[in-house]
Amino acid sequence: MKHPTNPSPIRPLAPAIGLVMIVLLQASCQMKVMKPTSGDQARERVAALQDRTAKLEDENAGLKARIEELTKAQDPALRTTGAATPRLIDLQxxxxxxxxxxxxxxxxxxxxxxxxxxxxxxxxxxxxGTLEVRVVSVPNQGGPVLLATDLFDPLAVREAWRGGIMGSGYVFEIPLEEAPAGLPSTVDVVTIFTQAGSGRMFRDEAPVKVSMEGAT
Structure with missing residues (x-):
């Protein structure tokens, strides 16, 4: 006589496991990806800046060490000559x-x-060096008027040197695009000198008096 077989105890668990899987899948679908916050981005920027600063400090230290080496290796006579060499600081x-x-x-x-x-x-x-000159008139009525602009190369600048009992200096003559009678009592002059070799620029601006009859 055969005894009736009982169903496998595992089978009733299958629907439960399936239900759990469905719930987990639904939960995973509803999960959101967290974007980096502004605080995270700020910390990343700070870290990058710190790294960049550290690299620049290392490079700066290396340059200082190199300068010290070159200074020590330089002939003392050359250092004295450099200190005694005149340097242009003003051109008025x-x-x-x-x-x-x-x-x-x-x-x-x-x-x-x-x-x-x-x-x-x-x-x-x-x-x-080279010299650029601009001459501007500011009449009583109306806007500024460009009267002249000129550029002198290093050779022309050298030829403009004048020396005498009253002192030394540079003299440049620049024709203006205006008759004497049409000028105000003063005009504005701008000079820009670019030193050869160093490339340093010296700028000056000043009013220049019109010393002729008929000036308005």
Whole structure:
């Protein structure tokens, strides 16, 4: 006589396991990916800046060490010569600059520009480089008017040097695009000197008096 067989005890668990899997799948589908917050981004930027700063500090330390090595290896006589070499620190438009009628044959006025370069001890210094000059008139009515612009190369600058009993300096003559009678009592002059070799730029601006009859 055969006894009836009981169903496997594992089978009733299958539906329960399936239900659990469905719940887990639904939960996983509903999970959101967390985006980096602004605080996380800020910390990343700070870390990157710290790394960059550390690298720059290392490079700076290396450069300082190299400079010290070169300074120690330099001949003391050369250091003395370097300290004694005059260096241009100022290039001003002289108050003796003026507008006159040197080009009266063309009916136009001329700017006689005088420049006085000085070193760190206030002494006159000859210069090498290019000079740009702009002359602007500001009439009583209306806007500014460009009267002239000129560019002098290093050779022209050298030729402009003048020396005499009254002192030394550079003199440039620049014709203006205006008749004397049409000028105000003063015009604005701008000079930009670019030193050869170093590339340093020296800028000055000053009013220059119109010393001719008929100036308005």
């Amino acid at each position: 438009i002289s108050s003796s600059s003026t507008i006159d009628e040197r080009s009266s044959d063309s009916g136009r006025a001329t700017l006689v520009l005088r420049l006085a370069p000085r070193d760190d001890r206030g002494r006159f210094l000859q210069i090498v």
